[in-house]
Amino acid sequence: MRKQQGRKVELTQSKYFSIDSYFKSPPNKKVKIETEIPNVEAKKEQCPSCSVLIYVESESLEVHVNNCLDSQQSKESSVGVTWKDKFACKVDSEAITKEEKENIVTEQKQCTTTGEKENSETKEEVKPVKRILPSSWKSLFSLSSSTSTTGIIRPAEIKNTSTKSNRKMCPFYKRVRDTRFVVDAFSYGKISDCDGYFLTHYHTDHFGGLRANWSHGPIYCSQVTANLVKQELHVNSRYIHALPMNELYPIPGSNVTICLIDANHCPGSVLFLFIIQLESGIKVRHLHTGDFRATPRMCLHPLIRQPENAAINCLYLDTTYLNPQYAFPAQEECIEAVCKTVKEELNMEPKKAAVPTVFDNWIKKKADPMTLGSQVLIVVGTYTIGKERVFFNIAKMLKCKIYAPEKKRNILLCQQDEELKSMLTNDPTKAQVHVVSLRDIRGDIMSKYLNDHRTHFDSLIGFKPTGWTYKSSKSEISDMKLAPLSHIIIPPSDRTLDLSPYYNHKNIKLYGVPYSEHSSFRELASFIASLDIKQIIPTVNINQLDSMKVYFNNWEQEKSSKRIQVVEYPNEDHW
CATH class of the missing domain: 3.60.15.10 (Ribonuclease Z/Hydroxyacylglutathione hydrolase-like)
Structure with missing residues (x-):
């Protein structure tokens, strides 16, 4: 974590890959974020095909590259x-x-x-x-x-x-x-x-x-x-x-x-x-x-x-x-990191505490199992089809419903997955996990989204799963280019992955997740x-x-x- 212009910028930390700052959080302003799109230049990423610089916060780089x-x-x-x-x-x-x-x-x-x-x-x-x-x-x-x-x-x-x-x-x-x-x-x-x-x-x-x-x-x-x-x-x-x-x-x-x-x-x-x-x-x-x-x-x-x-x-x-710069973790490791982050945000991680009293046990029995986290809305960005495993595993862990707009819900039903079907709902107030377009996982849009659901949720956690912008360091890329096959296929010694928010303003936190549906190098x-x-x-x-x-x-x-x-x-x- 480092200071930048008086604000904290948190970076994803992992020995598995190296990441420089990918997203930039909008600077603090007097005008409410809900009513103003931050007038700040988003970080650009270069398309590996046409070399054009893409504003990653306004368009999904992966979608652009595929079309390109x-x-x-x-x-x-x-x-x-x-x-x-x-x-x-x-x-x-x-x-x-x-x-x-x-x-x-x-x-x-x-x-x-x-x-x-x-x-x-x-x-x-x-x-x-x-x-x-x-x-x-x-x-x-x-x-x-x-x-x-x-x-x-x-x-x-x-x-x-x-x-x-x-x-x-x-x-x-x-x-x-x-x-x-x-x-x-x-x-x-x-x-x-x-x-x-x-x-x-x-x-x-x-x-x-x-x-x-x-x-x-x-x-x-x-x-x-x-x-x-x-x-x-x-x-x-x-x-x-x-x-x-x-x-x-x-x-x-x-x-x-x-x-x-x-x-x-x-x-x-x-x-x-x-x-x-x-x-x-x-x-x-x-x-x-x-x-x-x-x-x-x-x-x-x-x-x-x-x-x-x-x-x-x-x-x-x-x-x-097929380029050494792309060294993102396995999908399972990304999903595990996402679920761990959700648990931490919802205070679900077990803590070492004093022996509970009789009164504590009584309160625990009476409380709804989702009471502690029911006011936190979890939003996951996806493509028309793809990234389903991320929101599915979150909802499965929380034992909650999944809301998606009608068009997206109809696409999900084409999968003929009975377990997923049983978790879907057309009522956004009954689902703690919501599915939106990948390009909507932005501070200004998520602020408005939370405001639209203010009667049931008072905070929001968003996840943006994409693999394009997560690359190895220059030294790792150089070493990998010259390495023999026997070295390239060796798995990393440290596969731990901890996520940190690239956007953290008031009651909204947004996380980038190095989750890709293409093969890494x-x-x-x-x-x-x-x-x-x-x-x-x-x-x-x-x-x-x-x-x-x-x-x-x-x-x-x-x-x-x-x-x-x-x-x-x-x-x-x-x-």
Whole structure:
């Protein structure tokens, strides 16, 4: 804790990661905070994709980054980025002939034309460019069973899937190798050579482009995601195919068998394990993580665990946090810290005191078990879907109801969780835990929120769970960049996490919580170290391909000299 301009600024303290001041509390003013938005510059955080500075108190950085990444990747696909120049990747001259290179240039010109006309209201059709696919190119799309090294997918593996001037090209990393299927690719219209569309979870940057008038083909997803797509987007149910979890399911009319595995991201999010029977009789296995928070449980899954199962030929990997600066704690540790904070604020922590008298015991029996804390309102920020475990565990600990606005409540009911359903109420006065939008966890907004519920609550505790702004120190980042895989996967010696409020004014306290639903750098390393993977295809931050390639190549070299086994873990829920 330190002094700053005559006021206290409390920082989250933990040896697990280092945090500088993230939020700034509004300065004390004579004008009531309930009626004035503090005129102070909020701290900015830099988007790791577009480098723009974001006011984190006015917009969720994580939401911005997800949308930014999706927008950037779509743009790169539509305007015909020269992948050789963009990623500084060398194309093997022996693998691609002069004739093929001429076709690539022709395709890029076509893509550029597509991008220039994309915002035009005209719907002119242009003749599709004739695609020549010689045998040498075909070899780039086939996987040899004898392949023994991990690699990044090459630029030459991009397919031209656009035939209309007003349609964006589907990026190569959204197509599943050896199949006619795509994943999270709804913003590209009807994709040629595509027999089905897979949806990993219900977040805007993944289902974008999916609307009520969808008619381009079947959609495969989990039951929870199917419920949300039907309810929120009103997509015709005949296109939606909810698949079972943890079971092998053959996709009709294809050479693909699929298995859905919990992705530990948001409710309904899944990993897709594609098992493909090639014409040669060889079976290949591709794993698509979507957005995920890696856990040992995934690597221990009966259809993934090795050496019981064959290697993963292609891993389509969520590389959102493939950077040493992101070293946030496990979700369980964050939830434990939140519950501990709530207990302390409600004076629920047991204290060593004198032996209670008969009168004390009588008062205790007569009192409502929630009397001591019933005037404290606990508010948790969430996304449209996500962060549910935080408010669920608080309410479960307090044995109280949860209030959410009608739209949010309907989304929560799509999860088909009977325990959660029993805890929900549409009466805010009957719930001690309230759910609001993540961006509303601000001093001015929470002051007004408390004032609106003043008849039942006289103080408020708010929690803002997000992982983007919690980073390691510069020295830790530097050490981690140079560290071998065997060092990166070592868990921290001190995993204690204590939260301190970033805002503390009158009867309102707001806490930032380093709770993320994406894998941290160490968790990504542990996940990769636990599996035999032939090739890794990043699906996020692909403009940082060169730096990612360094990690993957170094880790693969280290793995090649050791027996593949699941990295040691304290429990199956986290490393």
